[in-house]
Amino acid sequence: MSRSPVDVRSFFPQGDAVAAAEALSLSQMARGMQGSKILQIAYDVQARIKEGHDVADFTVGDFARSEFRVPEALVEHTSAALRDGHTNYPPADGVPELRRAIVAQAERELGLKYPLESVVVGSGARPLLYGAYRCLVDAGEKVVYPAPSWNNKNFCHQVGAVSAVVPTTPGSNFMPDVQALEAALPGARLLVLCSPGNPTGTMIREAQMREIGEYIVADNAGRKARGERLLYLVYDQVYRNLTFGDLQHVTPVGVVPEMAEYTIFVDAISKCFAATGLRVGWMYGPPHIAKQIKALMTHVGAWAPRPEQLATARLLEDEPAMKTYLAHHLGGIHARLDALAAGLRELQAEGLPVQCIDPEGAIYLSVKFDLEGKGGLKDEDAVRLHLLEKAGVAVVPFSAFGDNKNKGWWRFSVGAVSVAQIQACLPRLREAIRQVM
Ligand SMILES: Cc1ncc(COP(=O)(O)O)c(C=O)c1O
The missing domain is CATH 3.90.1150.10 (Aspartate Aminotransferase, domain 1)
Structure with a gap:
């Protein structure tokens, strides 16, 4: 081509004109983000x-690369899958090998038996957290979460939810006081909890989890009787294998089985396998909710790359290598x-x-x-x-x-x-x- 290239920069707003251009072009959501x-x-x-x-x-x-590396098995299996030509679109809910491995891991490590239709894989935990917010909460509905906690304010902003922030104290290791949570929950559509927690490095105890779970189950029984929309719990357990001493990771469904109806688990390889850049995460929960999160994934395409999915499946199946x-x-x-x-x-x-x-x-x-x-x-x-x-x-x-x-x-x-x-x-x-x- 002999013509000189079009310098597109001259068409973009500069300096003081940027603010005015933002008002004319961006959505309200984007402007407030x-x-x-x-x-x-x-x-x-x-x-x-x-x-x-x-x-x-x-x-x-x-x-940092100098301090922590991903399991060698992940590197080998990802490279092998790439070499074998596994480079096409993955299914929107994840490759079956990985979904099966996730189901098997939940049964083995958490004592929870989920059907395959409960599982959706995404590119890390983030798209699944966003998917849970997006598929459960309408604009103007209330979402409850403790402070400090990671990113909930931003997810609320993205879906137009009203944040109800429950303060915590160092006296309770920055985990939410159950009474304070319960005071915020009437009328809420979603509670978001994370354990072990970011930024706190502390964990929810079984007794706290039981009280919260029993509250949600009883509250939802009342909502069902009144024909009201239900209260769900997103339980973010991306750090669940990183616990110290005798403390055990507890889950809402493990402690109160009826919570299966109301819980969306979110997990990923990002932290437990130092694999933040490989982008493999997943959720499991009620199949009718998973189905719509999968549908959302078909549109936004926030899938984990197929080679990483296949490699993660092989890692999760290899208990000795994981241990x-x-x-x-x-x-x-x-x-x-x-x-x-x-x-x-x-x-x-x-x-x-x-x-x-x-x-x-x-x-x-x-x-x-x-x-x-x-x-x-x-x-x-x-x-x-x-x-x-x-x-x-x-x-x-x-x-x-x-x-x-x-x-x-x-x-x-x-x-x-x-x-x-x-x-x-x-x-x-x-x-x-x-x-x-
Ligand atoms: C509590 C928590 N959940 C989810 C994520 C995001 O995980 P991913 O990188 O897999 O999207 C983070 C990342 O910092 C986190 O701290």
Whole structure:
């Protein structure tokens, strides 16, 4: 072609014209949508690291290649499937091999027997969470979730739901108080819970789960009698294999079997197999709901790639390989969380305003720095920047998880740091805190 290319940039709004163009072009939903504050902080931190600063990056809920790798079986089976030409569209609800493996795993590990029609596979947990919101909740209906929690505010925005946020306290490890939840549930269409939790690193106990499940079952009996729309529970268990000590992961259906009628489970390989970039997640729940989430998937096409689906099926079926991997993966995460918690407790014992919650699961530690208002640190962002610039410690505030009540609390995520990096940052942290005391 000899003609010079059309420079399309001249057709796009620039500078001050962008805001006016947005009003004329974007939907109301898109105009109100906020990007992830967590990622915004994380990108700033990565830019700082690129400039050569020594930073222990506790910001993203992800894993660094240098620290954690996916199971070798996933790599091998994905490559083999690619080489064998498994490169076409997968079925909208996932390849049968994977759906069967998911059903078998739920029976083996959770004691729950689901039919194949209950399962829908997607590209990670996100599209299935979105699908559950989209298929259960109409605009203007109420969705209840605790704060802090991950991304619910944004999903609510996308479907036009009304958020009913239930505050939590460090006294209950940031898990919701059952009475507070129950006070918010009348009239709600959806409750969203996650255990082990992001950002908290803590877990729901069986007694709490039983009370919540029994409440939902009784509430729905009343709704059915009155001909009202029902209350559902989305139970996000993407961290379920990452638990420490004697604590057991509990499920609503395991504790209250009648909850099967009202529960949508969401799961993924992202965290338990350090496979955030491979994009395989799934849901299971009542088949009539799964059917519509599948229908949504046919339109948005948020499928997991076929080679990864086939590889995940083979991994889930290989119990010994999974156990070996998980023991190693969990050991690495636990060692980091323990080193961090032990170091922070030393600072607390020295009289510094530091506090943390014992790690129970996931890849997170909840930490309090009571520094706002000290040494000229006027707000949370000033504290964040002080820790980043003076201690080389990058963390995310609970406010990025919809929590404006638990002031001074931060999420430390340990997937991208080594134990040595943790140990090296603790003296810097001590110094930075002392500077403002
Ligand atoms: C609680 C929780 N659920 C779901 C997700 C998203 O998982 P995926 O990457 O599989 O979409 C995350 C990611 O951070 C998470 O923390």
